[in-house]
Amino acid sequence: MGVASSVTVPYAAYLRVYEPLAAFPEPERSHWLRYARRESLPGAQDELRRSLADLLPTPPVPVPVHESGDAFVAVVDGVVCVCPWRTRLRGWLALRELAERFPAPVLDAALPPVVRRQAAADYERWAARNPDARPWIRTATWQVPLRWFVLFSDDEREYGKSVPESGGGGGGLLLRYRTPMVQARRRVARGLRTLRDAMEEGPLIDGLVEVGRWLEEFHPRSLVELDYGGLVHMVPEARLAEDRSAADTADGLAALRAGDGARAGAAYERLTERWRAVRDRQFAN
Numbered sequence: 001m002g003v004a005s006s007v008t009v010p011y012a013a014y015l016r017v018y019e020p021l022a023a024f025p026e027p028e029r030s031h032w033l034r035y036a037r038r039e040s041l042p043g044a045q046d047e048l049r050r051s052l053a054d055l056l057p058t059p060p061v062p063v064p065v066h067e068s069g070d071a072f073v074a075v076v077d078g079v080v081c082v083c084p085w086r087t088r089l090r091g092w093l094a095l096r097e098l099a100e101r102f103p104a105p106v107l108d109a110a111l112p113p114v115v116r117r118q119a120a121a122d123y124e125r126w127a128a129r130n131p132d133a134r135p136w137i138r139t140a141t142w143q144v145p146l147r148w149f150v151l152f153s154d155d156e157r158e159y160g161k162s163v164p165e166s167g168g169g170g171g172g173l174l175l176r177y178r179t180p181m182v183q184a185r186r187r188v189a190r191g192l193r194t195l196r197d198a199m200e201e202g203p204l205i206d207g208l209v210e211v212g213r214w215l216e217e218f219h220p221r222s223l224v225e226l227d228y229g230g231l232v233h234m235v236p237e238a239r240l241a242e243d244r245s246a247a248d249t250a251d252g253l254a255a256l257r258a259g260d261g262a263r264a265g266a267a268y269e270r271l272t273e274r275w276r277a278v279r280d281r282q283f284a285n
Helices: 028-036 044-054 087-101 104-110 113-129 181-198 203-215 229-233 237-242 245-257 261-283
Strands: 012-020 071-076 079-084 137-141 157-162 172-180 223-227
Touching (some): 012 071, 012 229, 028 079, 044 229, 071 223, 087 104, 172 181, 172 237, 181 223, 181 245, 245 261
Antiparallel strands (some): 012 079, 012 137, 012 223, 071 079, 157 172
16 A cells, blocks of 8 residues: 655654564564565554555545554664564554543544444454464554653663654654663563552553563563654654653652652653643644
8 A cells, every 4th residue: 555645643652672583483584584675664654654544445444454564674783673563453452442542422433333343353353363462563642651761761862863764754853762672671670669669559550560561572682662753743842852751760760769759759740741741732723
């Protein structure tokens, strides 16, 4: 399918895992090796625009009929790592979450119940044949979930002008973090210990537990990436330059470990105010 338009879609951020080719069985490994050698590879904006184009027909196509054969590619210390799009699987998973996010009349107008029921039935049949399937990419709209920042440190932050490449969404501004899987897992474990020592079980802890379980599904020599994606086109550039959300998260956790509630509260307030301003834009005209 061709790209729907050249317009940048501004509301999605991504958490991705890039696995080394050794993590894939044949013949998939050979497929990704050939794929990584291509001169030109699609980016995140290409995938998102293709998905949006599927919603234009009547009735809409909420989940692709066939699984994507595309991936993002990164070279880590000379080792080729790939992050398969798995657009069809992610479409099914996203469709299951819609009922929790939108009132029934709105959801029925956008995606008729018969379309959703058919997609759900297709997923149940597919999942029965693929019980161990999991996505390599998590998507967040109009925000970066605070728990994602626990995986990274401020010195892993990359900000500036990008060149068109896989995963970067084309040229323009780029804000992302990348870290080895071993570091991401270590930070999740340490963050969970800190939070459990400081507070009762709740959404923040539950969310971090769920992310940690997801990371355990992948090869230990994988690369983990947090990409602001299209959000860089929605947030003013001056605010992006000042955005140190991973540093604020680390500062808040360090304060909790030190028993400094005031400092932890100040860090949390900086984070929540920053991301509330972004989320509120989804309701703007």
